[in-house]
Amino acid sequence: MTSSQMQPRILIVDDETAHLQALCELLRDHNYETTGFSNGTDAIATLRSNTFDLLLTDLMMPDLDGIAMVESARSIDPDLACIVMTGEGSITSAVKAMKVGALDYIIKPFKISSILPVLVRAMETRQLRIMNAKLEHQLRAHTIELVALNKDLEQARTQAEVANRAKSTFLSNMSHELRTPLNAILGFAQILASDTLTTSLEEKKEFSRHIEEAGSHLLTLINEILDLAKVESGAMKLALEEIAIDDVLAECKTMIEPLALKRGIMVKFAENTGLTVYADRIRLKQVLINLLSNAIKYNRDRGTVSIHCAIEGDDLCIRVEDTGVGLSGIQLQTIFQPFNRLGREVFNEEGTGIGLSLVKHLVEAMKGSIGINSQVGIGSTFWIKFAKSGAVPSVSAVTADSEMRDRPEKRENEIQKSLLYVEDNPTNLRLVAELIRLRSDLSLLTAADGLLGIEQARLHMPDVILMDINLPGIDGIETRRFLRDDPKTSHIPVIALTANAMPDDLEKGAKAGFFHYLTKPIDIVQFNTVIDDALQFAADQKLN
Known part of the structure; x- marks a missing residue:
């Protein structure tokens, strides 16, 4: 219980000074804290800087009458309990007082025993007003909170639906991609195992080669799916270190040149850059091999692939440019989606459709960024950026042959x-x-x-x-x-x-x-x- 509830504060306004003093003294004797004024102007000024529980005002006064007093007081404190007292007992004046917010109307002269119950009722009404206002405020706050929760719930539901659709699409695509090489493996294996389907030695070799190629493709697909899952779940461990770009490019060159020669593609590697990058060596090489493989596979006959390295602001940028058919704006919007080969399957080129999605996740896991610029009929440029680091001496690359x-x-x-x-x-x-x-x-x-x-x-x-x-x-x-x-x-x-x-x-x-x-x-x-x-x-x- 507050102090005001223990000892209510009453503001009394009456131009009859004797009546004012007597009323203040009587109410103090009944545990009320009273403040009296003989005019409305001073009372309103005090009300602006002080808090009162009750206003007891005379109706007929020279400056501000009781009706004006109630209006002004309640504009300052809407919860103030107002009571009008007067020697004029007309119905008209009572109605006016009630219309502007007075809770009760007391006729002079009155005994203290008759006014005390009126004051108690007024205090109870004030407390109800305060409680109602508090409840309304809480209700509005709860309503706003409920609207926000419903909005979050709807957003979560929408995201869950999108995720479920993406999951269904992913599983459908994965099923298709897994079944395709399995079809070749099982089909050719059944031919080789059949007693009724006779095959020559050359056909057996050819079918075995198809089985090996399909199995290799299936293994690549499984490894990429597992890598993608590990990166997305944060389970992939990265060994970030300062790496000489020239060394990584030399290793990539050894691995990628046979594919380029087979396709008649010229690959131009940046040399002697002296640049370094802070990344995971194995995963950076995986990223570059993927980008280079795509640039070669989807290039035009006798096309070129170029790798450029340069400092751009605070970043080290590696660009892989090709002279392929390029990509449209619609294709660029879905370039990093898993299993989306952007129609490249019509080129009859082997691929899983996971590589670029995995590349994006790997680059971002190494605190880098990736993007693409492309023009239909001209070619594409993939770029990856990492925060630049200081230069380190380049050491000769270890080729795959020397590692064996x-x-x-x-x-x-x-x-x-x-x-x-x-x-x-x-x-x-x-x-x-x-x-x-x-x-x-x-x-x-x-x-x-x-x-x-x-x-x-x-x-x-x-x-x-x-x-x-x-x-x-x-x-x-x-x-x-x-x-x-x-x-x-x-x-x-x-x-x-x-x-x-x-x-x-x-x-x-x-x-x-x-x-x-x-x-x-x-x-x-x-x-x-x-x-x-x-x-x-x-x-x-x-x-x-």
Whole structure:
């Protein structure tokens, strides 16, 4: 309860001084705080700078009469409870007082006992007015809040509908893109496996090549989908560092030139720029390879692709220009949407439609920006910008060929080494068996689960062990731990060969201590290289 509720403040206005003083004293005795004025002008001036709960005013006064007093007072404080008192008891004057906002009308002379209930009712009315005003204010605030919430809800619903439509479109496109290479793989595989459809040796080679190409395309699609999902979810880990642009471009040149020569496209790389950029080396190269591949694939015959690097303000800008057919304004609006190939599929060029969407996400994840300028019939220019960094000395690029270790030459009559493959899937087992059969230096041992693999390893002491991860009973990681903890088998290099290819899987593999972690599908060149490295490692251990 407020102080005004404990002791109400009454402003009394009456030009009869004796009556004014008597009324002030009587009301003070009944716990009212009173302030009296003999004219309306002074009373209104005081009301402007002070707060009162009640106004008790005479009706007939020389300067401001009671009607004018009530009007002026309520214009200052609309919640003020006003009571008019007068010796004139006409109905007309009472009606006028009520019309301007008076709550009651008291006829002089009156006893204190008759006025006290009137004052109590007036105070209750004032409190109701204040409470109603507060409730109305709260209601308006709640209404505004409800309107805002409804607006947010509608916006969220609209966004959810858009997201659902985008998801449905994405899944539909992904289903189409996955089924297309699968159709080739399964179709040609059925032809090769058929007893009724006879094929020549050349046809078998051709069909096998189609299966390999479709499988490679399918793997690229899966990898790009996984990369896109990782970037969008923020799960992709980036190793940002200062990188010499010349080194990255040299690596891209080594990888992209064979495709350009095949298409008769001239590629002009910026050289000796001395510029550096703060980015993830692998992902920056992935971005540039994607842009360069597109510029070559969708170029015109004997066209050109140019790469320019320059400082533009506070940014380092890399531009990839081509002399292709260019893109229309409508195509540019959807250029970075997943699975949108902008009608380029009519060129009969292999592609997933995910690359540019992934490129945009990768560039933005590295705190950069990407854009495109294009003119139909002239060509397109993709640009990526990163905050510039200081210059660092350029080192010679490491080409893909120099990164590959040379396979050791096979010696005639060399002693066969043994490889144990722990795998429960018959098809995967058959594939590796065929790969090992093509090597004269290896013999194959197999085990269908982890426990049997441990027994085989202890019994035969193979030179190398190839281990699946998803095995029945104990998995490949647990099997690796048993082999490592056993002094008899701890020295044998164990290579993981698995379809578990997510970053968490790779991290678990590294912690488990595998000699190398290979992911399916098998890259035959990489497979043989890793086997050779493991055999060499095993031989070096024996010498030591």
